[in-house]
Amino acid sequence: MPRSKKQETIKFASMPEARDVPQIVDKKPTYTMGEYVPYGRDNKFPDYLSALNINSPLMSAITRTMKDFVFGNGVEFSNDVLVKLVGNNKRNLNLLVKNLVADKVLYDAFAIKLTYNRNGEIAKISHVDIRDLRLNLEGDTVYFSKYWGQGSRQDVIEYKAYEYFTFGEDGYECIVYDKGDARGVYAIPSYVGALRAIETSIEIQKFHFASIQNNLAAASIININDADSYTEEEKQQVEKKIKENFCGASNGSQVMVAFNSTADNQVTISRLQDDTYDQKYQSLNESTTKAIFTAFRMQSILCGFLSENIGFNSQEYAESFAVYQQTVISPIQDHIKDAFDSIFGEGSLTFNEFKLNLPQQNSTPVAE
Numbered sequence: 001m002p003r004s005k006k007q008e009t010i011k012f013a014s015m016p017e018a019r020d021v022p023q024i025v026d027k028k029p030t031y032t033m034g035e036y037v038p039y040g041r042d043n044k045f046p047d048y049l050s051a052l053n054i055n056s057p058l059m060s061a062i063t064r065t066m067k068d069f070v071f072g073n074g075v076e077f078s079n080d081v082l083v084k085l086v087g088n089n090k091r092n093l094n095l096l097v098k099n100l101v102a103d104k105v106l107y108d109a110f111a112i113k114l115t116y117n118r119n120g121e122i123a124k125i126s127h128v129d130i131r132d133l134r135l136n137l138e139g140d141t142v143y144f145s146k147y148w149g150q151g152s153r154q155d156v157i158e159y160k161a162y163e164y165f166t167f168g169e170d171g172y173e174c175i176v177y178d179k180g181d182a183r184g185v186y187a188i189p190s191y192v193g194a195l196r197a198i199e200t201s202i203e204i205q206k207f208h209f210a211s212i213q214n215n216l217a218a219a220s221i222i223n224i225n226d227a228d229s230y231t232e233e234e235k236q237q238v239e240k241k242i243k244e245n246f247c248g249a250s251n252g253s254q255v256m257v258a259f260n261s262t263a264d265n266q267v268t269i270s271r272l273q274d275d276t277y278d279q280k281y282q283s284l285n286e287s288t289t290k291a292i293f294t295a296f297r298m299q300s301i302l303c304g305f306l307s308e309n310i311g312f313n314s315q316e317y318a319e320s321f322a323v324y325q326q327t328v329i330s331p332i333q334d335h336i337k338d339a340f341d342s343i344f345g346e347g348s349l350t351f352n353e354f355k356l357n358l359p360q361q362n363s364t365p366v367a368e
Contacts, residue, residue: 035136035137036134036135036136036141036143037134037135037136037137037185037186038134039134039148039186042149043134043148043149044148044149045186046107046130046131047131047148047149049106049107049189050106050131052195052198052199052202053106055202055205056198056201056202056205057201057205058198058201058289058292059198059201059292061303061304062292062293062296062298062303063102063105063106065298065302065303065304066105066296066298066328066329066332067098067101067102067105068354069302069321069324069325069329069354070101070104070105070329070332070333070351071097071098071101071351071354072333072351072352072353072354073352073353073354073355074094074351074352075093075094075097075349075350075351075352076349076350076352077093077348077349077350078347078348078349078350079340079344079345079348079349081121081122081344082125082340082344082348082349085122085123085124085125096112096125096126096127097336097349099127100112100127100336100339101332101336103127103129103130104332104335104336105332106130106189107130107187107189108179108180108182108187108188108189108190109130109177109178109179109180109182109186109187110127110130110178110336110339111127111128111129111130111133111142111175111176111177111178112125112126112127112128112175112176112178112339112343113125113126113127113128113159113173113174113175113176114162114173114174114175114176114343115172115173116167116172116173117172118172120167120168122343128144128175131148132144132145132146132148133175133177134148135161135177135185135186137185139161139163139177139185140160140161140163140164141158141159141160141161141164142158142159142160142161142175142177143156143157143158143159144156144157144158144159144175145157159171159173159174159175160174160175161174161175161176161177162174162175162176162177162343176339176342176343178335178339180335190295190296190297191292191295191296192295193295194291194292194294194295194296197288197291197292197295198292200284200288201285201288201289201292204281204284204285204288207281208281222242224238289305297324297327297328298324298328299320299323299324301313301316301317301320302317302320302321302324317356318356321356325354329354333351336349337349337350337351
């Protein structure tokens with residue numbers, strides 16, 4: 001039967017100089033059994049990565065492209081146990097592997113829960129979201145909760161890691177937590193150096209959205225002269241009307257209304273910000289985009305970014321894909337296959353290769 005939920009409070013193990021990005025542990029800290037290592041400073045680093053992926057159109061496009069390439073044209077399985085688990089519904093296994101690929105791409109780790117029957121045979125295999133798991137320093141215990149970082153409500157369930165699991169003695173369930181060659185307690189994604197660039201790309205989107213909401217994109221002063229002819233109440237009404245008509249609801253502070261005691265009745269507008277902001281943001285956007293693609297080791301053409309002058313180039317796409325297949329896609333596939341091999345035996349899972357059906361110039365590539 002599944003392990004019961006721990007009744008005692010599970011404590012946090014201190015992590016030396018823990019920051020937003022999980023640090024490699026060089027020296028074993030003093031702690032007692034039953035403690036887990038926080039995943040980042042606030043114990044929510046994977047949630048932070050997930051939020052970036054949701055809010056950054058570029059990051060989302062890159063990770064989605066990576067998942068498509070890695071999953072290819074589906075998977076095949078040869079192990080009798082896997083065949084029995086999946087039955088006639090191959091879609092179940094495909095969905096499982098898709099989830100593992102998604103976690104590997106985003107967190108550089110993935111997890112599988114194995115459930116055994118009374119005879120010690122694997123009766124169920126399921127994906128576990130990396131965001132719901134924490135590890136102790138030794139890596140022999142995995143902690144599951146849907147409520148990390150939500151005050152005292154943890155609802156933590158403790159499992160043995162697959163490598164340390166003994167059927168019967170440790171219950172009927174265990175978790176395969178695969179973090180590849182990571183030296184620390186948790187895996188650190190290879191794109192971690194571009195996190196600030198990804199945040200910047202999100203802020204650029206916010207800037208453009210605010211510019212649309214605010215018709216006066218740059219902060220301005222509207223000078224209304226002959227102020228002596230207005231009462232205080234009239235001044236307030238005029239200012240309110242101007243901000244309602246020229247500004248978005250959340251950007252009223254972008255415009256300042258000034259009443260001047262001059263005889264001139266002409267209304268003038270003075271800019272407080274540089275009118276070259278659009279060009280500056282364009283330059284920043286280009287450098288940020290390049291940094292993000294570099295961190296993911298992906299050529300922009302693979303993600304649909306085409307040259308304005310050349311358009312789609314079949315040869316360039318094919319060459320870029322071949323390099324990416326060898327340096328990024330195949331290693332991720334091998335990582336997942338190795339995990340299945342360790343559980344079910346060698347050759348239990350294979351990926352059907354993603355084959356390109358390259359079209360003519362100036363069109364979009366498609367998969368077979």
